[in-house]
Amino acid sequence: MINVGFIGVGSISAVHLRFLQSRKDVRVVALCDIKPATLRGRVAEFGGRPYHYFHEMLAREQLDAVWLCTPPEVRREPLLDCARRGIAVFCEKPVERQATAAAAIARALARLDAKVQIGYVFRALPLVARLRAAMADDTIRVVQSFYGCPMSRERTMPAWFFDKRKSGGALIDQATHNFDLLRCLFGDVRTVCGMAHNPAQPKSGRYTIDETLALCLHFENGVIGTHTHSWLADGWRNEIFLSGEKRVYRMNLGTQVLTVDDGSRVRTHACARGSMYAHENVVFLRMLARDDWRANPCTYADGLRTLRLTLAADRAIETHRAVSG
Ligand SMILES: NC(=O)c1ccc[n+]([C@@H]2O[C@H](COP(=O)([O-])OP(=O)(O)OC[C@H]3O[C@@H](n4cnc5c(N)ncnc54)[C@H](O)[C@@H]3O)[C@@H](O)[C@H]2O)c1
Numbered sequence: 001m002i003n004v005g006f007i008g009v010g011s012i013s014a015v016h017l018r019f020l021q022s023r024k025d026v027r028v029v030a031l032c033d034i035k036p037a038t039l040r041g042r043v044a045e046f047g048g049r050p051y052h053y054f055h056e057m058l059a060r061e062q063l064d065a066v067w068l069c070t071p072p073e074v075r076r077e078p079l080l081d082c083a084r085r086g087i088a089v090f091c092e093k094p095v096e097r098q099a100t101a102a103a104a105i106a107r108a109l110a111r112l113d114a115k116v117q118i119g120y121v122f123r124a125l126p127l128v129a130r131l132r133a134a135m136a137d138d139t140i141r142v143v144q145s146f147y148g149c150p151m152s153r154e155r156t157m158p159a160w161f162f163d164k165r166k167s168g169g170a171l172i173d174q175a176t177h178n179f180d181l182l183r184c185l186f187g188d189v190r191t192v193c194g195m196a197h198n199p200a201q202p203k204s205g206r207y208t209i210d211e212t213l214a215l216c217l218h219f220e221n222g223v224i225g226t227h228t229h230s231w232l233a234d235g236w237r238n239e240i241f242l243s244g245e246k247r248v249y250r251m252n253l254g255t256q257v258l259t260v261d262d263g264s265r266v267r268t269h270a271c272a273r274g275s276m277y278a279h280e281n282v283v284f285l286r287m288l289a290r291d292d293w294r295a296n297p298c299t300y301a302d303g304l305r306t307l308r309l310t311l312a313a314d315r316a317i318e319t320h321r322a323v324s325g
Pocket residue numbers: 007008009010011012013032033034035038052054069070071072074092093094119120121158173
């Protein structure tokens with residue numbers, strides 16, 4: 001039996017907890033959150049002993065693995081405490097809010113030989129494996145990535161999401177998923193430039209995020225790409241279009257549908273089977289059971305490289321200049 005604990009049991013934790021509840025080989029032993037009402041609700045739904053302090057939870061419980069689902073500024077202490085105790089961690093993205101802090105964490109984790117998988121969820125998707133297979137004999141030249149959601153229209157998310165200092169806004173909280181996938185497919189980015197705009201509400205007080213933004217990316221392998229993002233969109237959409245020398249590929253990351261168009265025929269592959277988050281959790285549990293971490297879809301160090309690109313994109317917007325990826 002795999003004994004697991006959670007640190008941070010806000011919205012994303014429920015997705016992972018629901019998956020773990022479906023596994024016969026997993027027991028949810030303990031949950032931790034600094035918010036009493038949130039913690040009570042999750043314990044009522046998923047069981048486990050409640051804790052308000054993660055150090056206490058880690059000291060008292062015999063855990064094999066921890067899911068770290070706190071905001072990005074709460075990474076260092078739980079990660080290092082788990083590493084010192086030999087506890088594997090599934091850590092939600094991004095790896096940190098700041099690159100220098102993340103680099104120090106990466107060094108400490110390497111010294112402790114820590115077992116950490118970062119929740120860049122797209123890496124483990126069958127949809128992405130399908131795309132890789134479909135474009136194996138093609139050369140991609142141009143990519144267009146788009147992520148839209150109504151976050152700034154609806155304002156139902158916790159306040160920290162709208163405080164760019166804390167969440168990083170659309171770029172660091174969401175676009176980072178697309179950057180990570182593009183890095184995974186095409187390698188690192190040489191240069192990024194971009195612009196942002198707030199057409200609905202100007203920045204003031206704790207509303208400091210960018211509502212709409214557009215970026216140009218020049219990858220080291222020569223691919224040229226764009227990422228556009230809106231927090232004023234009609235609904236949740238995340239799509240990537242890739243143009244190759246033989247075909248075009250449209251990947252809808254929301255519906256998990258890939259279409260491949262070679263000019264004479266359009267083939268559609270529907271890859272959705274249950275929750276998108278199940279795949280990364282399956283990989284994590286498999287590595288844990290075998291104590292073999294070579295198949296880790298995203299190490300902390302790799303997640304740090306994605307954070308660096310994400311922050312470079314943010315600097316490009318802030319400074320109106322091209323920035324090295
Ligand atoms: N992979 C994905 O698709 C995805 C989706 C949503 C969120 N996320 C990421 O997951 C993380 C959490 O996001 P969320 O939407 O669940 O946020 P949330 O605000 O709903 O939940 C975070 C929880 O962490 C708790 N917390 C904060 N500090 C703590 C501490 N020191 N000890 C214990 N608990 C603490 C908060 O009280 C809160 O309940 C973020 O990094 C976010 O970017 C990833």
